[in-house]
Amino acid sequence: MDDLWDDITKLSAVCRKAGEHLPDEELKALQVGKVAEEAGEAMHALYGLKGLTTCGDAHSWSEVQNDLVGAVIAALPAMHYIDPEGARATFEEIFHRRTRRGREAAAAS
Template sequence: MINDEMWRALHGLARVCRAAGDGIPDEELKSLQVGKVSEEAGEAMHALHGLKGLTTCEAECGPQGHSWEMVENDLTGAVIASLLALIYIDPEGAREKFEAVFNRRTRRGREEAAAV
């Protein structure tokens, strides 16, 4: 579960990002942040494709190629972007909603772990 310190950091980051978008209507900021989730996930998929040799993008990505570290970085970016989107949508209820969905979606894993 995400601890209090991480939630504070996420709310702080959300404030910084919202300030950067000052003047953009709230509904548009929410939509842009949800789009950022897709962008980050797409970058993770691109890095995976490069890692597996399914794409060549030396002109765009440079000669260093792709790595699992790049995939992990982009996946982490997608998680952060997702949490920020939840905060944009409902600053006061984001944590409660995240925890409720997390518990619902991980129930089978917890049951499996308890059975071992």
């Protein structure tokens, strides 16, 4: 996990440099928008996979996965933009809380 967060920190720095002409709050908002865009691409690929799109594009599960990874890659720098010093701890705390609930719900079933 250390390598991942090291990479996210580096990616965040590159992206911040590219957007240095923008106010910080706008850069954060644009990065959150990028998460939504990537998630939308995953949905588009899923629709195409299921034949539910009118654009005629055929898709595969690997394309859906590719776009999901894109959403994760966009989300982690967004978290880093919001709180560069605490993004990892925040992620780990929320991840633990959400997966703990899932484990508890599964054990109760």
